Amino acid sequence: MAEGDPEDFAAAFNAASIDGWVSAMGLRLVRATGDGVEAELDVGPQHRQAYGIVHGGVHAGIIETLASVGAALHALPEGRSVVGLENHTSFLRAVRSGRLRAEARPLDRGRRTQVWEGSVRDEQGRLCATGRVRLLVLEPDAVLAGQRAGAPG
Numbered sequence: 001m002a003e004g005d006p007e008d009f010a011a012a013f014n015a016a017s018i019d020g021w022v023s024a025m026g027l028r029l030v031r032a033t034g035d036g037v038e039a040e041l042d043v044g045p046q047h048r049q050a051y052g053i054v055h056g057g058v059h060a061g062i063i064e065t066l067a068s069v070g071a072a073l074h075a076l077p078e079g080r081s082v083v084g085l086e087n088h089t090s091f092l093r094a095v096r097s098g099r100l101r102a103e104a105r106p107l108d109r110g111r112r113t114q115v116w117e118g119s120v121r122d123e124q125g126r127l128c129a130t131g132r133v134r135l136l137v138l139e140p141d142a143v144l145a146g147q148r149a150g151a152p153g
Contacts, residue, residue, distance in 0.1 A: 034074035066104035067116035
């Protein structure tokens, strides 16, 4: 994908700061399209659990975020939104510091559900976590937690 590609929504997403978890974690999208999402995160004290390694929830959250962004970008042109149904993340290598790089790609994009697969790697390119996220595709008039889906909350 060429730099500045109008189909890449990473810069707009980063500037909007619409996702509190993403902002709190310091996750930066590098590329964001309906066909794949890439991000990076500089590990800090807020990412570590008691043993001094990156918390598994951070890995799971990164994978779910990237899958959700990609799935939403695929669904939005039809006026639909998405919400996660399952996140299965496996932790393969402990990380204490440095920059994490992550990516997610679609495995299946159906009318009612999408399945995305993601990975998180350390600065040396070693695989730290992998995951699979299943998302429900919501119709434009769907209500989620008492509000129309996609409405700011």
